[in-house]
Amino acid sequence: MRLIHVLVSDEQRDPVLSALDDRNVTYVVLDAEDGGEGDLLVEFPLPNDGTGDVMDALGEAGLDETAYTVVGTAETATTATMSALEDRYSGDFDPLTRQALRSKAKDMSHDLRSFVWMILLSAIIATAGLLVNSPAVVVGSMVIAPMVGPVLTASVGTVTGDREMLADSVRLQVIGLVVAVVTATAFSYVLRTFSFVPMLEISAIGQISSRVAPSLLTVAVGLASGSAAAFGLTTKGPTSLIGVMIAAALIPAAGTAGIAVVWGYPTIAVGSLLLLAVSLVAINVSSLATLWYLGYRPRRSDSGLLTFENGRRIATFAVGAVAIALVVGAAVVGTYQQVGYERAINQEIESVLDDPEYANLTLVQTSIEYGFVGELFGPETVTVTISRTADGEFPDLADRLQRRIADRTGQRPALRVTFVDYEVAEAPPG
Structure with missing residues (x-):
């Protein structure tokens, strides 16, 4: 609930009060002794989501947004029209006014x-x-x-x-x-x-x-x-x-x-x-x-x-927009290439592990470290983590994986294979 106080000049009185009447807002008008000759202090409660709509209406009625305006918080308010106002604005999204924002x-x-x-x-x-x-x-x-x-x-x-x-x-x-x-x-x-x-x-x-x-x-x-x-x-x-x-x-x-x-x-x-x-x-x-x-x-x-009336500001904004577009665009392109590269690597690894001799191996994860390879930025090291039974030995797997990855991607990063060993318990008798 909001409690709003606005200082209204004598010439603004009728249009401002008419705007409040049009929106069925109950208000109180007080003499503003310190505000100047003919100034009035208008006070009215509103539901939170009705604040923006009513303040915009007062602005259209001629109320100066730089005039004395206080928007406070009220615990509760009882007026003849409050229930109707709450029903009207209950389903509305009403952003904060510029001043409140x-x-x-x-x-x-x-x-x-x-x-x-x-x-x-x-x-x-x-x-x-x-x-x-x-x-x-x-x-x-x-x-x-x-x-x-x-x-x-x-x-x-x-x-x-x-x-x-x-x-x-x-x-x-x-x-x-x-x-x-x-x-x-x-x-x-x-x-x-x-x-x-x-x-x-x-x-x-x-x-x-x-x-x-x-x-x-x-x-x-x-x-x-x-x-x-x-x-x-x-x-x-x-x-x-x-x-x-x-x-x-x-x-x-x-x-x-x-x-x-x-x-x-x-x-x-x-x-x-x-x-x-x-x-x-x-x-x-x-x-x-x-x-x-x-x-x-x-x-x-x-x-x-x-x-945007000043040429320098237009130029600054344009340069900033181009810089942002380049940075974001480079990130998008780099991500697309990275995702494509990682997908190709995983496909080749899974293809190799589909061979019958690797039937007891399961791919756990693949991690890729990037760096400057020569003068270009690219994949530097590929680490493949595979689970296996404790008694399995596969000495040629790393070389085979590296050849397949090189043939598929045209890149030849260093390749490491790490194994996570496990044992299979025998089924209990009976």
């Missing part, structure tokens, strides 16, 4: 000191979680990372034409990611220097191997989380849980980059930094697109940030 986004912002401190702590937790391969610890780092604030205030600043809000938000995003990567690198260096963590094949750690490069799925995660955050912001509900999804696309990737730098994996470091950049762009683009789709637009009365 801006206020809610502002409430999510942090001062620089607390923002940096929380990012620092979340990066430390994420790095530890990645190294011990603990999904629970990695999720914990996402919960405390405050990245959703600057992402949403950037989009809100854009659609409301608030140049200062947009600039501050972009600055916080850049600072946050730099702090996250630097913290993860420094923490990883301490862990390795003092032997708190042994030498690792980090690409074999599940939590890290899934964040070594951008892919179509990571772009989809970024787009979906940014859109969900923006949509959640336009409603009356909280956005704290949505913020976890924003952080999920960013903080673990920053931790992976720091770990890869310290452990000497430049390819993984570059790939995770690219993943970080692609995810951040996807989140911001989808957040802005969602607000735009829901009808939030900069107005000529705003600062003119997105009116």
Whole structure:
């Protein structure tokens, strides 16, 4: 329930009150002694989902949106028309007004000191979680990372034409990611220097191997989380849980980059930094697109940030759009090639294992490590995990698999075969 107070001038009185009457809204008119000669304070309660519709009607009636307007929360309201209003708006989706949207986004912002401190702590937790391969610890780092604030205030600043809000938000995003990567690198260096963590094949750690490069799925995660955050912001509900999804696309990737730098994996470091950049762009683009789709637009009365009347702004926007398209397009093409390559490898492996001599072997999983092969980026190592009975020996399997993969794909990566041994219990008598 909302309780709304608006200051109305004498000349606006009749059209404003007529608009309220047309929507069957019960109101109270009070003299505004401090507002100026002839000013009136109009007060009325509304269901939450009716706020946008009624405020738009008052704007069309001539009420200045910059005039004194207070939208508060009411526990309950009893008027002659409240029941009818609740029935009318109960099934409607009514996004927050521009003023309420801006206020809610502002409430999510942090001062620089607390923002940096929380990012620092979340990066430390994420790095530890990645190294011990603990999904629970990695999720914990996402919960405390405050990245959703600057992402949403950037989009809100854009659609409301608030140049200062947009600039501050972009600055916080850049600072946050730099702090996250630097913290993860420094923490990883301490862990390795003092032997708190042994030498690792980090690409074999599940939590890290899934964040070594951008892919179509990571772009989809970024787009979906940014859109969900923006949509959640336009409603009356909280956005704290949505913020976890924003952080999920960013903080673990920053931790992976720091770990890869310290452990000497430049390819993984570059790939995770690219993943970080692609995810951040996807989140911001989808957040802005969602607000735009829901009808939030900069107005000529705003600062003119997105009116596109300035040639420099048009050029900047065009360059940014092309850069985004190239990055996302490269990720999509790379993912398509990667998926096709992995499918071909798995088909060849299964074809070999279909031979009668390998009847007791079962493919468990295939993992591929990518790197710079010569001057090109491509598959460097293929690790095939196969289950077998404990007494089985297959010395020629690796060479045979490598030849089949080379014939099928034209690539000749190093191939490793690891076996998971098991024993079969005899059936009990009787």
